[in-house]
Amino acid sequence: MDRIVDIATDGRHLSAYRGFLIVSEDRAEVGRIPLDDVAAVIVHAHGVTWSTSLIVALAQRGAVMVLCGSNHAPVAVCLPLDGHHAQNSRMRAQWEAGKPLSKQLWRRIIIAKIRWQAAVLDANGIPSSAFDLLARRVGSGDPDNVEAQAARRYWPLLMGEGFRRDRNAEDINALLNYGYTVLRSLCARAVVGSGLHPSIGVHHANRTNAFALADDLIEPFRPLVDALALRLFARGIVSVTPEAKRAFASLIALDLPGPDGTTTVSGAANRAAQSLARAFQSGQAADILLPSPPSALELAGLDSLLP
Template sequence: MSYHIVSIDAPDCSLSCKDGQLTCKSAEGNKTIPLEDVAAVIITSFSVSIHSKLLLEAARHGVGLVICENFKPASLVLPANRSTDTLLTKSQAYITAQLRKRLWQKTVEAKCRNQHSLAAELAPNDSRLEKLDRIARSVHPSKESECAKIFWRIYAEHVAETDDFRRGRHEGGPNPLLNYGYAVLLSTILQNLFAIGLDPTFGIFHVPREQSTPLAYDLMEPFRPCVDWRVAEWIHRHPDEKDWQVTREFRQWVTAFPLEKVDWFELTLDVRGVIEGVIRSFRQAVVTAQSGPYKPWTRTLTKWAG
């Protein structure tokens, strides 16, 4: 059964296939895995050579290769018989409005609860936490925006330590750090969408635009607090605002957050592994036309990792 998604990020490595084994050779040594157990290979390494035999064997086993530039998928190498999954594409294209609404409700609920969880970690004695928790657990139609208002006020006071912080793409303060972190998160979501076979152009809430990927924007929402926490930790270690720039050091720091451990049901996995599990559950929900299988991530037991 093909179920592993293999991520290749080692520098100056080579990929090949011999006797049915996917082999990665790098300075750290050789690692192998049976190709028949692989669903897709995500290549984020800046310098990797791929043997032509691997391309042929991957095609024979139905394995897709996602080749990234700056962590964002730039090319897909798919077997001819997997280039179009008719059932999945049809399921995505003709998803009902009711199912789309329910999937988005579950996504927003997870995001709001994660925002409350992080706010409670950042400011455990803040008087607004009770209201934030109440709204996060409600069925209020505007709960996403209401939770965001409270969350960012708490974040501003206890992280940015300012009264005039505003969350926005072109605003100052911690915003450049947050924007870069969200871009890394978006790339990680896209990698897994392509690897699992979902078309990111079929979203459930975000509006399609030219060259946009609305489904990736949809499914990244519950994971945004992971970036918010990572940035909060950076600011805690670099309190001088002149250090709140997207430097090489910060890029290295924030791009490691997908490897941080979080809880997902009864498992403790890295964020990247949880993203894969969530997207697989979303795929099952779409194919079965039921919202039940979809299990967006909600932080449960452990402290936020730094």
């Protein structure tokens, strides 16, 4: 079972003992979780310490540790080095992938993202026919920046005319930051587990971004966070409360439609990363398998995550 462990209390110490992640305060144990259940540990609090043996134990299981700033956005991630038995050949193929392949992969990612945005709008009773047209206009590498055009329409429709996406704001933006952090850690883990290098992206290429490929892969999943953040906000949860964190942590287990039946968000991320590795090796962008847009009924499953 994949679990997101959030550490939000100052002064906690994290360690590993007999297959468990142990959380302690003033040398007294306050909680434990089986290490085999942990997908990611997200640290928000100040003064948190941890043992080297814990980091090693997490890495051996393919889990990641994410350190966040005050705005709930990630500032550092600890990832395992060994991710897949075919890691060497897959990383070589990833590194040698030409621009035409990378541009075609990015086109497919953006089309999927825009169709997901349309699905979220539809589920909220907002007409989205324009987004279907936008998705058809996405070219190789998205030279016309249709992604940005869609975003300029999407945010006011979903959140209201006064909304502005601001990573440093303390309103619903903080909920979005936290939700994206959960997904980023999930995608980073999927990328490494598929034998790919997280810093070599198909589009995101900032040399200071060590998780460019995870940031590419997260794009189609972002509207899920948007939809859940909107539901939390409607419930009066306007900041990153413990209830909000639990809801976002549970998001990775939500069922999504897939080509072979339903799968979880976690499973969809793993499948996308594995298929991306195959696309690098085959040179065929069509090999990437991205999550299909959910129906309004399937998105209604988000209600089960609400407090």
